[in-house]
Amino acid sequence: MMANKRIMTVFLLTVTFLYLLFELGFSARLLDASGGLADIDEIKHIEHWGRALSGIAAALFCWGFLLKRPWSYGKFAAALVALIAVWIPLMFAIQQHIVESAIERLDGGQRRDASFLVVATRFMLGGNLRVANLDLPEDAWNDPAGKAFIAVFPVLASSLPNLETEAKGILRATLRKHLTQGCTVGKNGCFGSFEEFNNEIWRPVIGEVSESFRKYSKGVNDYADAIDRIPAEQERAWRDYVRKLSEKRYTPTSVPARGWSRVRSEVRSMGVPVSDTWAPSDRAGFNAAVATAVRRSADDAYEKGMKANLGDVLPRTLTPAAFMRHPAIQSTIVEKMGVAELRVPLDYVVAPQDVMKRIYLPLITAATDHSFGIYTAAMHEFDVGGRHEELGRQAAERLIVPPLALVFSLIGGLGHLSKSIFLGTLLLSRRRGIAWAACLTALTLGLVGGYHYKNPVSVSPVYTDLESQAAANSAFYVPWALRWIVQTEPVSYPIAEAIRRHALVGLTYGYVPKELPKAAPASGEEAVTETVAVPPVGDDAVKLEAAAAVAPSACVSEFHAHRGVRPHAENTAAAIQAAGAAGFDAAEIDVQPLKDGYWAVHHDAVTGRAVVGVKKPASALTAEEWKQLRAVDARGKSVGAPSLMDEAIEAANAGHVRLHIEVKAPVSCRQIDNLIAMTRGLEKAPYWSTAFPSAARCLAARSVEHLGIVVGPQEPGGKLSRGIEKGQEIGDRLGVDTSRLRKAADGAYEQVSNRSFLSQDGIAEAAGLAAGAKRRALHIPHTDLSPALIQRAKANGLTLAVYAGNGDEAGMADAIKRTGGFAPLFIITDERPEYFCPTKSAPSKASPSVRAQDVKPASSMPDMINGAAALLDTATLNVSGHTLPLAYVTAVPHQRAIETAQAFLKDSGDVSCRRAEGETYSCLLPRKNLDLAETLVLSGLAKAKPGAPDNIVKSEASARTNKTGIWSIQQ
Numbered sequence: 001m002m003a004n005k006r007i008m009t010v011f012l013l014t015v016t017f018l019y020l021l022f023e024l025g026f027s028a029r030l031l032d033a034s035g036g037l038a039d040i041d042e043i044k045h046i047e048h049w050g051r052a053l054s055g056i057a058a059a060l061f062c063w064g065f066l067l068k069r070p071w072s073y074g075k076f077a078a079a080l081v082a083l084i085a086v087w088i089p090l091m092f093a094i095q096q097h098i099v100e101s102a103i104e105r106l107d108g109g110q111r112r113d114a115s116f117l118v119v120a121t122r123f124m125l126g127g128n129l130r131v132a133n134l135d136l137p138e139d140a141w142n143d144p145a146g147k148a149f150i151a152v153f154p155v156l157a158s159s160l161p162n163l164e165t166e167a168k169g170i171l172r173a174t175l176r177k178h179l180t181q182g183c184t185v186g187k188n189g190c191f192g193s194f195e196e197f198n199n200e201i202w203r204p205v206i207g208e209v210s211e212s213f214r215k216y217s218k219g220v221n222d223y224a225d226a227i228d229r230i231p232a233e234q235e236r237a238w239r240d241y242v243r244k245l246s247e248k249r250y251t252p253t254s255v256p257a258r259g260w261s262r263v264r265s266e267v268r269s270m271g272v273p274v275s276d277t278w279a280p281s282d283r284a285g286f287n288a289a290v291a292t293a294v295r296r297s298a299d300d301a302y303e304k305g306m307k308a309n310l311g312d313v314l315p316r317t318l319t320p321a322a323f324m325r326h327p328a329i330q331s332t333i334v335e336k337m338g339v340a341e342l343r344v345p346l347d348y349v350v351a352p353q354d355v356m357k358r359i360y361l362p363l364i365t366a367a368t369d370h371s372f373g374i375y376t377a378a379m380h381e382f383d384v385g386g387r388h389e390e391l392g393r394q395a396a397e398r399l400i401v402p403p404l405a406l407v408f409s410l411i412g413g414l415g416h417l418s419k420s421i422f423l424g425t426l427l428l429s430r431r432r433g434i435a436w437a438a439c440l441t442a443l444t445l446g447l448v449g450g451y452h453y454k455n456p457v458s459v460s461p462v463y464t465d466l467e468s469q470a471a472a473n474s475a476f477y478v479p480w481a482l483r484w485i486v487q488t489e490p491v492s493y494p495i496a497e498a499i500r501r502h503a504l505v506g507l508t509y510g511y512v513p514k515e516l517p518k519a520a521p522a523s524g525e526e527a528v529t530e531t532v533a534v535p536p537v538g539d540d541a542v543k544l545e546a547a548a549a550v551a552p553s554a555c556v557s558e559f560h561a562h563r564g565v566r567p568h569a570e571n572t573a574a575a576i577q578a579a580g581a582a583g584f585d586a587a588e589i590d591v592q593p594l595k596d597g598y599w600a601v602h603h604d605a606v607t608g609r610a611v612v613g614v615k616k617p618a619s620a621l622t623a624e625e626w627k628q629l630r631a632v633d634a635r636g637k638s639v640g641a642p643s644l645m646d647e648a649i650e651a652a653n654a655g656h657v658r659l660h661i662e663v664k665a666p667v668s669c670r671q672i673d674n675l676i677a678m679t680r681g682l683e684k685a686p687y688w689s690t691a692f693p694s695a696a697r698c699l700a701a702r703s704v705e706h707l708g709i710v711v712g713p714q715e716p717g718g719k720l721s722r723g724i725e726k727g728q729e730i731g732d733r734l735g736v737d738t739s740r741l742r743k744a745a746d747g748a749y750e751q752v753s754n755r756s757f758l759s760q761d762g763i764a765e766a767a768g769l770a771a772g773a774k775r776r777a778l779h780i781p782h783t784d785l786s787p788a789l790i791q792r793a794k795a796n797g798l799t800l801a802v803y804a805g806n807g808d809e810a811g812m813a814d815a816i817k818r819t820g821g822f823a824p825l826f827i828i829t830d831e832r833p834e835y836f837c838p839t840k841s842a843p844s845k846a847s848p849s850v851r852a853q854d855v856k857p858a859s860s861m862p863d864m865i866n867g868a869a870a871l872l873d874t875a876t877l878n879v880s881g882h883t884l885p886l887a888y889v890t891a892v893p894h895q896r897a898i899e900t901a902q903a904f905l906k907d908s909g910d911v912s913c914r915r916a917e918g919e920t921y922s923c924l925l926p927r928k929n930l931d932l933a934e935t936l937v938l939s940g941l942a943k944a945k946p947g948a949p950d951n952i953v954k955s956e957a958s959a960r961t962n963k964t965g966i967w968s969i970q971q
Contacts, residue, residue, distance in 0.1 A: 006427070008076065012064060013423040015080075019060060020416045022507075023053055025500035027409040028493055029509045034402035035147025037125055037514040039188060040394045046511045047405045051095050055088030057412050062087070099404065103396045108383030110158065111392030114399045115382065116375050117154035123178055125150065144493035145455040145486060149463070151406060152482040154399040156466040159473040175368045175375075184514070189338065189367055197360050198352060205333060206350055213323050215309040219302055220316045226298035233294050234287040237272055241286070244270075255280040324348040342366040353558060353585065353837070406485050410492065414446040450488035451480070458486050558585035558826035559833040560660050562803065563603060566830060569633040570610050571601045573643045573651035580657035583833045585826065586687060588660040589648055593671055597896060598623035599645035599678070603664065611642045619665065624968065645678055646966070649893045653683050660828075662710065663690040669698040674895040676702055681873055681893035689779050691754055693769055700772035707773035709766045711754045713781040713805040758784055760792065767796040777825055781805030782812035790822055803828035809835065862915075869911045869923070874901045874942045875933075877923065879913060886923060886933045887916035888948035892941055892966045900965070901941045905932075940965020 026049055032038075033046050063080050071079070106114070125141055140146035183190030191197045244266065245251060255263055263280045267289075274289045306313045312328035323329060324347065334340040344366045347358050374388055382392030422439035426432060457463055463486075471479045500507060561584040564575020571589055579587035590603040600618045608615040613629035621629075623644060631642040643651075652659045659682060663672075672695060679686050688699050689708035699707050757766040757778065770776035777799040780789070785802055793800050802824040804812040809831045816822060816836070827836060862882065870878040875891035877884045892898075905911075911932060913923040923932040931951075936942035938955040943966070945952075960967045 009423060009427060012060075013420060013427065016060060016416055016420050016423065019053070019056060020413065020420055021499055021503050023057070023409065023413045023416060024492070024496035025504045025507055026050060026053055026509055027406075027413055028496035028500045029507075029511055030402075030405055030409055031144065031147050031151065031489055031493055032513040033511050034151035034406060035141070035149070037122060037183070038511060040398045040401075042511055043398060043401055043405075046509050047401055048092075049509045050405050050409055051092045052088050054095065054408060054412060055091035056084055057416065058087040058091060059083035060416075095404075095408070099397065099400055102400045102404075103393060106396050108379035108381065108386060108392065111382040111396050112375070112377070112379055112388075113158055114154060115388075115391055115395035117157050118395045118398045119175075119178060119375070120157070121150050121153055122183070124153070140457075144490045145457045147493075148406075148486045148489040149457045151402045152485055153466075155403055155478070156463075156470050156482060158399065159466075159469040175371050176364060179364055179367050179371070186338075189371070191360065191364055191367070194352075194356055194360050198355055201337065202355055202359060205337065205346075206348070208336075209324055209329065209333065209348065210320075212310060212329065213320055216306070216314060216318070216323060219305045219309070222305070223298045223302045223316060226294060226301070230291050230294050234290045237270065237290045238283065238286060240270065241267060241272075245280075252281040252283070321348045339363060339367070342370055351583070351585070353833075403482060403485060406489075407481055410485065410488055413492065413496070414443065417446070418442040446488075447484070450491070451484050453487045453491060455487060455490050458483060557823050557836075559836070560584060560586040560588040560801075560826050560828045562588055562828050562830045563590065564588075567633060569631045569639045571603060571643065572631050572639060573647045574639070576643075576648055576651040576657070576659070577655035580655035584657060586658040586660040587652060587655075588662065588828050590662050590664045591645055591648075591675070592618040592663075592665045593667055594618060594621055594623050594626055596622045597671075597674065598626070598894070599675060600626050601643040601645060601648050612638075645675070646892060646894045649678065649681050653681070656683065658682075658684040658686065660687040660689065660826075663688070663692065663695045663699070666692040666694045667698075668694075669701070672698040672702065676704075677895050677898060678893050681891055688773075689777075696769050700770050702772075704773050706775045706777065707770045708777040708779040708801055709754060709757060709770055710779045711757055711781070711784065713783065758789065763792050763796050763798065767798050770798075775799070777801050779803060779828070782808070782815040785815045785819060785822075785824075787819060787822075790819065799825040801825045801828065804830070864912075864914045865921075866912045867910055869905055871898065871902045871905050874898060874936055877911065877913070877921075877932075879911060884913055884921040884923070885919060886936075886942070887920035888945050888952050889933045889937055889942040890945055892943060894966060897941045897966060900939070901936060904935075904939075904941075938964070940967045 026046075030046055030050060033043055038046075059080065062083050063076075066076065066079055141150060179189060179191050180193055183192070185192035185196045185200050192200065242252065245255065245263075250259075260280055264274055264276070264278060267274050267278075267286070271293055272286065272289045273293055274285060278285045278289070302316070303313050310328065311332070314323070314326055314328065318326065324333070325345065330346060331340070333346055334342075337346075342363060344359075344362050347354075349355055349358050374391065377388060380386050381388045383389065386392070418439045421442045422435045425438040426435035429435065467479045467483065470482070561575070561579040561582065563570035564572060564587050565578040565582050565584065566575075568575035568578055576587040576589060589601050591599050592602050594600050600621075600623075602611060602618050604610065606615055606617050607613070607621075607629060611629050611631055614621075614625075618626070626644065627641045629642055630638045631640060632638055648659065659679070661675075661679070663675075667675075685705040687706040687708070688704045689706075689710050690696050690699065691710040691712065696707065696709055754762075754766070756762040758780070763778070766778060767776060776797060778793055779801045781804070782802050783805045785800070790800060802812060802816065809829060812827070812829070813836055816824065816827075829835070865879050865882060865884070867880050869884075872878055872883065873891035873893070874897055875886045875889045877886065908925040908930075909927040911923045912926055913921040916922045924930070925932055925935070933942065934951055934955050937944055937952055938959055940959040940963075944956040959965060
């Protein structure tokens with residue numbers, strides 16, 4: 001029997017030792033979770049392992065008392081299984097009761113404080129919040145002592161007085177970074193960095209919206225197709241009706257009155273809902289009934305398809321932007337993203353800079369405000385029945401569970417280590433007294449030794465103050481247990497982690513620690529430290545310091561391609577069209593009036609550099625003479641004729657890019673009106689800028705979308721000054737007084753350099769000059785960018801746009817960085833956007849946008865309309881309030897062409913228009929018996945679309961040959 005007892009003792013020791021390995025491995029992983037970035041769900045998940053291990057520990061303890069019984073091995077094994085089956089659920093219940101009891105004792109104010117303290121620990125781990133005077137190494141939170149401090153910090157700090165006031169002082173400064181760093185993207189309100197948000201959240205959303213819009217477009221197009229088939233259906237139905245009547249030897253006009261009722265019934269059985277008063281010969285009434293049936297069927301099919309695909313019936317005229325803004329679509333998106341409570345409208349944008357400005361930053365701002373409102377809500381809101389009851393409860397659990405679980409785990413490990421020592425000593429010495437002495441010695445060393453084993457955290461004045469305040473406001477054993485955890489973990493964790501990694505081959509216990517974020521601010525950001533003092537018990541104050549980011553990076557700015565995109569020749573149609581594909585928001589171009597009223601796209605005061613063939617001012621040339629010259633690229637290679645304004649407009653539309661138009665001459669308001677009229681053909685409203693006050697006043701008076709007053713670079717007139725000096729030298733030789741000429745020249749140059757606008761008084765003058773424009777700005781060289789100028793402009797209601805003075809792009813990038821992350825309204829650059837913002841690139845192909853023209857709207861436009869017509873452009877009319885695009889032609893965006901077409905239309909009288917393809921119309925001039933579109937094309941006032949009928953194509957060929965209208969200046 002003794003042998004059997006010895007064997008059972010060996011077996012018990014083996015089982016206990018194996019349990020000890022799992023307990024120690026669990027203890028290491030529990031500290032990783034409690035002192036890391038685990039959320040409450042992850043903490044509770046790993047803590048369930050702890051409760052199970054506690055149940056096994058209790059079962060092993062009871063099982064040891066059964067070894068004295070004379071049972072068989074099988075009976076002992078069955079007893080162990082039974083004990084485990086009883087103790088694991090019992091231990092779950094006991095520990096849950098302990099947690100629940102602790103939570104129930106907390107009032108609303110304590111739960112609110114817990115909410116703040118839980119999130120504060122995440123701030124500390126992310127480097128966004130630190131405890132002053134707690135001098136720890138840079139990687140302290142990866143050290144066992146640092147992890148233990150993080151795990152117990154909420155409990156220690158919960159006793160601090162005035163915690164609500166101090167929380168308000170640091171919350172707003174740190175919440176923003178908490179939403180973007182050190183969190184799992186898409187979980188618990190985490191947006192991550194912009195790159196993470198754009199790639200992991202926004203692009204999938206846009207992909208789903210695009211797919212939904214395709215379904216919507218198909219439904220709209222199917223409806224439109226059904227409506228378009230009405231004439232064919234009317235013809236088919238009437239033919240079938242006539243055929244059936246003929247079978248009975250009747251015609252629509254020969255049906256006797258007594259048979260009309262039966263005919264109506266038969267027609268209705270054909271699916272044509274004629275009225276009770278319909279006569280068999282009434283073709284118009286029959287057609288109206290057919291149209292009603294088709295529309296009713298199309299409406300039903302559309303409604304059914306929309307509900308099946310989108311859950312709601314949407315209007316049939318939505319663009320992608322309007323589609324995404326529809327309440328049904330918005331509610332689906334915000335619920336999926338978990339941002340419904342933020343009330344931020346989500347627009348259909350895919351370009352990174354638009355996503356950042358219109359989606360990412362507004363969401364973070366709204367989420368920060370929303371979270372701040374929660375954490376600073378009234379105390380009763382966190383109590384039972386309050387709005388934030390669940391948040392308060394989870395925070396209380398996150399506060400209580402980690403230290404409680406760590407205590408159970410450490411005591412369990414120490415207890416089973418002592419038990420293993422007891423059993424081992426008993427086997428070796430066969431003396432129970434010696435075994436108990438060894439066991440109690442190990443237990444005492446673990447409990448007392450751990451309490452006295454100091455480390456940098458536990459000896460810091462900060463920890464002492466926190467501990468003192470905890471002792472004054474809680475049971476005596478709470479600070480003792482917390483200190484024991486903080487001082488024991490540095491000894492036990494390395495051993496336990498080695499056992500988990502090697503003996504347990506990396507068992508994770510269902511949790512993998514997240515990597516802590518770097519505390520260093522991102523490029524272009526500046527760290528601002530805000531200190532909040534908490535009244536101390538001792539001499540040293542416990543201070544929480546919050547680091548917050550300030551200004552946004554240059555990625556928020558728009559990027560404008562300076563005179564178009566390189567390596568294309570500057571200010572050419574090719575350079576403009578390429579801007580959109582290269583990721584620019586706009587193409588910046590320079591325009592000057594020609595001698596005959598046309599506009600040239602040109603920068604220099606005279607030709608000879610970018611445009612060669614003659615050396616003259618643009619104002620001395622006609623459009624025909626301008627097109628005889630040659631544009632050259634940076635290498636001097638000819639690329640064809642220089643561009644006119646109407647070609648620039650066509651290029652911008654083809655490239656789907658905005659034009660930023662700088663007027664390079666002191667023009668009249670009449671000339672500005674002609675130029676603005678030409679730009680009405682642009683897809684996107686242009687931005688305007690000029691250095692000339694006269695042009696600026698005219699543009700401002702027209703309430704343009706954006707008006708920038710251009711300021712020249714430092715010492716802008718070197719060459720001009722040398723020319724003036726040379727002229728004065730020649731004048732002196734000839735005895736001519738040049739003082740008046742020099743004064744006039746200096747004044748003229750000062751007028752266009754506008755350096756005076758950078759002064760305190762001058763910037764107010766610039767603001768007044770641009771008054772009337774929807775948005776006003778100063779366009780300045782980077783060398784003038786400074787915090788003082790930024791504030792001065794803001795005070796006068798102006799924004800700042802920046803260009804590279806003397807082409808110094810690197811200097812411009814450095815100047816923007818030196819302002820602490822200031823984001824100019826836009827950056828006018830020869831470089832690609834990626835040079836300033838690595839996340840800015842050409843439009844992504846991963847989430848293709850759906851263009852509005854993909855939808856074929858079923859409108860209520862008339863099939864035919866007659867009356868007086870007003871010309872909107874040379875391919876669009878307005879007749880009786882209806883906008884009628886002419887079929888098969890595109891407009892010529894040139895003011896002279898518009899004026900000529902208007903005069904012709906006025907002289908021609910009324911028009912008669914009928915629907916052609918889709919939403920376009922064919923219009924006749926009855927007085928002259930002419931087709932309007934064909935006449936406009938033949939006159940060179942409009943152009944043929946691809947696939948136009950032969951008569952239109954031949955008319956354009958004739959206009960080209962005869963150099964009529966627009967073809968007189970285009971080759």
